[in-house]
Amino acid sequence: MRDIILSKLNEMEKENNIKILYAVESGSRGWGFASKDSDYDARFIYIRPIDWYLSIDEKKDYLEYPIDELLDINGWDLKKALQLYKKSNPPLLEWLSSPIVYMENYSLAQKMRDLLPDFFSAVPTIYHYLHIARNKYQEIMSTDQVKIKRYFYILRPLLACMWIEKNNTMPPMEFVKLMTDQVLDGALINEIEKLLNKKTSGLEIDIEPKSPLLIEFLRSKISYYENHLKSVKKTNVSDYSILNTLFQETLKEVW
Template identity: 30%
Template sequence: MNYDPRLQQHVDQHPYPLLFATISGAHLYGFPSPDSDFDLRGVHVLPLPEVVGLKTGRETVEKTGFYDGLELDLVTHDVKKFCGLMLKKNGYVLEQVLSPLVVLTSPEHARLRELAVDCVTKHHAHHYLGFATTQWKLFAKEEPPRVKPLLYVYRVLLTGIHLMRTGEVEANLVRLNETFRLPQLPELIERKLVGPEKGMLEAADVAFHHREYERLVAKLETAYAESKLPETATAADGLNELLIEVRTASK
């Protein structure tokens, strides 16, 4: 993709070597507005002395704020922590490693992408159900209600249903709706793309979206119950092998 070149500067300035850096958030989900910040996510490698010594390095590196006019939220995890998260029912990390919006990549990133397929389980449904509940509460308590948290609700539920049915991690709401064809989504996405001035909803619309929320939650629960995905991840040995290779090569 053609991303803002200032993102590359922040990747280059990272205090540790990176295996990958990808774009997440609204840009990945298919509905960035003009004022959307850039969510950069990735994996760094702590040098061996900062792993085995008494003084250990940072497992997580965060950088948030405005830099040269760019609003940035950068979060990276050390490779060991990230591999551990991949083995849990954590949809976030799978979306990050599989994001098609790549700022930096490596052969190790390619291997992580391959191993991510064997990390998908039916119990990732719990991640998406929990996140949808949180986002709906955020949407419902706001006055006036905003489009942004509502789109996050739809995105999370459709991603979860699609994952349970196909085993494919798809975070882009526009592409998801090519399958689900929810008629309300194109207008909501367009309003988010335009910016804050059209980012509010009428209170009368909330009842409709509440019914849709409950309907899609039920669909995700059914998709979970009927899913043929495995109960547990099978990528542990592969991730362990990769981690040892990466760590022993670091200095």
């Protein structure tokens, strides 16, 4: 599949007259809990020739490859990516730590990693993860049985919130790293590991009865972070000029 994805990315470069600066796997395969039939979610940052940016016209700043049951590929223009980076956009920041890298032909991604301590903002990132967890939690509470993958769609963002509170840094993409960073109850760890083994060895549609232990953990953490956000303040970066410099340097490096 890696060769197929690389072939599609190369096609997109030629068809759209772009250069892909960085391409990674996102979604469950990047998170480390893919099922046997999980699809592939490739994400990338690209750059166009210099003249494309010398216009006042509004232009499309993203690209998508037609989605099928197995493969989902889309990417953002560099300018869009840096605008989102400035806002500490969690999905973009996750890409920078993906364990599965398809392309990294230029210096951009490493420079973004190096600048991350200056641009990471804990409060909006916790808001992002809490919003995901709360919505997914409400979905499973309306059923008697739960798709195993839905547990992890709640667990992962909550563990990310816990990571941020503890370390004040962007959480890693991989679920196992998030989990091992925390001191959790032994029974809870066993329950999560049991479900993780079932998830990675089974199918996307596999279901389980509700786990009272896990449900209570999810409920308590959602409640905790709802209250936590009331007592913390967002910090602002005062100087974004370095991102303009990074944009200009990348144009020169590529073209």
